[in-house]
Amino acid sequence: MNIYAYEVLLAFVKQAFLHAGMSEKHAADAAGVLLAADMRGIDSHGIARLSGYMRLADKKRINPNPNLRIIHESPSTATVDADAAIGLISAPYAMQIAIEKAKTAGTGWVAVKNSNHFGIAGYHAMLALKHNMIGIAMTNASPLVAPTFSTSRMLGTNPMAFAIPAAAEPPIVADFATTTAANGKLEILQRKSLDAPEGWIQDVNGSSSVNPNELSNGGALLPLGSDREHGSHKGYCLGAVVDIFSAVLSGANYGPWVPPFVAFLDPPSDPVGDGIGHFFGAMRIDAFRPAEDFLHHADNWIRTFRNAKRTNPDQPVIIPGDPERECEVIYREKGIPVHPAVEHDLQKLGERIGIRFGL
């Protein structure tokens, strides 16, 4: 794989967003959020999705000049109409409101409607950390997941992220889809023509399948837990909570009505709300106990878990966020590898919009 400096990719993404009609500030901000995924090694959610966002903009499903605004609020809450903004812009906007609310009310909670995909949830949750707050971010997404006992695709992979500050230790950052496997994992298997493990997907009849292309045949991703005996009803509950907090609280589309990310599929013709929905939270740690006490014990929690007895001496116990942070250190120094298929896609995009992509 060819390696690109962060700044090179950032400049290209910003140019693309400017070409889509975004303001200088929005294009720069959105490019930074998108590339945060690549930097953290979550390459399914980074520059690999740029063409997808651009196609949504072409179809006028992303508004490059949105009027983001609060449409409802209380001392600790707000609801935002993102005016069809790209989620890469609406999510940090909403998270900032949550942080401001938390400064005065102790916590802040913001539901967002009329938005689009927001990149990685963890990025937004982490915005709270420098304020000594716990950050929470979640979003609904294109319906690909079947509830337990169903063959219908009713939920997205609906990720949730939690960012928890510590003192001397790096923060805990948990960011995960509420399914057994994220869609990006299937894409990797498709590229390599490999079978998926049992428990990730079901076929159109609800039977277990190992075909990573099963979703094209009407199959579905499975909620975290895989099957009833292993707790898939709990994964279904988590996906449902994310959907309801993100969309039923905000006035966005929920369940099977969530507009697909892929521009070649039209959104449902009978929407129950506006765009997709997100939900954010910020909790000031000193709204619960003195910050130094919390931070001291967070350090102790992290060290205790990191030093827990290993099953395999060569595989340390992981603190959520460790792998992504370690990846970021390497990529910042050495550059970001871009998969040839993504490289090719970006070259084509570059030709179309008149910006050269390549080394």
Added chain:
Amino acid sequence: MNIYAYEVLLAFVKQAFLHAGMSEKHAADAAGVLLAADMRGIDSHGIARLSGYMRLADKKRINPNPNLRIIHESPSTATVDADAAIGLISAPYAMQIAIEKAKTAGTGWVAVKNSNHFGIAGYHAMLALKHNMIGIAMTNASPLVAPTFSTSRMLGTNPMAFAIPAAAEPPIVADFATTTAANGKLEILQRKSLDAPEGWIQDVNGSSSVNPNELSNGGALLPLGSDREHGSHKGYCLGAVVDIFSAVLSGANYGPWVPPFVAFLDPPSDPVGDGIGHFFGAMRIDAFRPAEDFLHHADNWIRTFRNAKRTNPDQPVIIPGDPERECEVIYREKGIPVHPAVEHDLQKLGERIGIRFGL
């Protein structure tokens, strides 16, 4: 199994708690919370645990006359010192504070330290429903669960519950352990001398085990997801978030320091906080959008998911909370079945404290 009227069991539990030294009001309230578990069919967390609570009271690990109080607060938050109260009392006390905070601030969030086990999380979350609020409840618990890649028991089954109001439909009530299987499921297999499914437990070396008694040999329960390939790191994240919200925010014991529920095991001699911890939330739905809009769409969400296409025509898709609510209707009319082993245990308890248990 013999069947007991709710009122008969309630009277016995109340008498037991009075015998432990609780006030009339606390004994009645705690008895109602405990039996809510039996009524909802979660019999592992109901009257079957009465002897366990009584043994903790005998050891002075439960304070029958606690001075529950707020020790820290902000407009939307509070931290409660439960003064070693039984969790059946401290949890509703804290949830009520969350609800009162939400009335003025839009949301309310309460962390509790120095508490004991609180029964079923769903009961406490549901207290928010009649106020047209979403309720959230979670708690840490005795360490029985190994993080991914570890053989150490570091987390409890750490349940989380979400209660979401609707209009014409019954509310959504999701209440689940963040492990693949709850400990109560193992107890059922132990009684029947049956193997556990793969993916529920590991042995002392971290290898998969189907022995439901494996925890006695130093084994551990597995986080939701069972193994790395099926997302156990996500279940570990969920258990970690519950632990940190419940205990690091409040000043309770966390991770391996959580005092065991069983009275024959002493709490760790080097505590990092006070008692066990809980975390509660209440969110006013009209702090996000007009209540009637939310309730209308919650109904639509519920009907859409309940009518999703079935894998098996005889097995409907379940809305979280449906089975428990249906159980409650039956048990309220026909009485609550009590397992012979539990019946025998309650008879022995009755003899010890001078209150007859039986038909």
